[in-house]
Amino acid sequence: MSNLLAEIQAKIKAPKDKENTFGKYKYRNAESILAAFKDVQPEGVALMMSDEVQLVGSRLFLVATVSLFHGDKLIVQAKSAAMHALEKKGMDDAQITGACSSYARKYALCGLFAIDDSTDDPDSKAPPKQEPKRDTSSDALRDAWRDGVEDSLPENATPRQKAEAYAEAIARDFQNVKTVPTLDVRWDRHIKIIDRLRENFSDLADKVADAYENRKMSLEGQ
Numbered sequence: 001m002s003n004l005l006a007e008i009q010a011k012i013k014a015p016k017d018k019e020n021t022f023g024k025y026k027y028r029n030a031e032s033i034l035a036a037f038k039d040v041q042p043e044g045v046a047l048m049m050s051d052e053v054q055l056v057g058s059r060l061f062l063v064a065t066v067s068l069f070h071g072d073k074l075i076v077q078a079k080s081a082a083m084h085a086l087e088k089k090g091m092d093d094a095q096i097t098g099a100c101s102s103y104a105r106k107y108a109l110c111g112l113f114a115i116d117d118s119t120d121d122p123d124s125k126a127p128p129k130q131e132p133k134r135d136t137s138s139d140a141l142r143d144a145w146r147d148g149v150e151d152s153l154p155e156n157a158t159p160r161q162k163a164e165a166y167a168e169a170i171a172r173d174f175q176n177v178k179t180v181p182t183l184d185v186r187w188d189r190h191i192k193i194i195d196r197l198r199e200n201f202s203d204l205a206d207k208v209a210d211a212y213e214n215r216k217m218s219l220e221g222q
Helices: 002-011 030-040 093-112 136-151 159-175 180-189 191-200 202-220
Strands: 018-020 025-027 045-056 059-070 073-083
Touching (some): 059 093, 073 093, 093 136, 136 159, 159 180, 159 191, 159 202, 180 191, 180 202, 191 202
């Protein structure tokens, strides 16, 4: 049965076919991967997905499980978890859960089908370019962070809602760091988005800058 999984992993092509016009980057979602799976789906093989909400300490997590079957026999399963927010600006309860489910399912599918989520993922249809070697693990973290923000938004999100989501996510990211050097790295990681905020929503860019300065002063005072 493992041969079937290996066959799918070798054949599946799931390029980042979605584009975030605000952040100016491409991404894929769970629906993109499902469509790619159907293109290479072997006869008799079925895919099933399910979600379960778990309480870990004081936080809720949604755990997505992706199961691959051949006939009525389970071949393999993959799981991924995403923290379930209790509220998000501009979203109702159903949208929050749906976005969380989509995010968790996407990374469960990526794990099942061995899809690399870095910028240099091998399933990209673009021809390889000769570029200086860089830290692709950092690229993968940045892409995963951006995908998480994108998946948290409703489909009809306005440019302002998108900008607010990015500003809030960047501010939270700053709060999670433990040292000033790491904080500076995070600032550099988000600088393109911050510049876009300054061009279009200067008040949100100011909030991000304030979050950076406040966290820096807090760390320097420890």
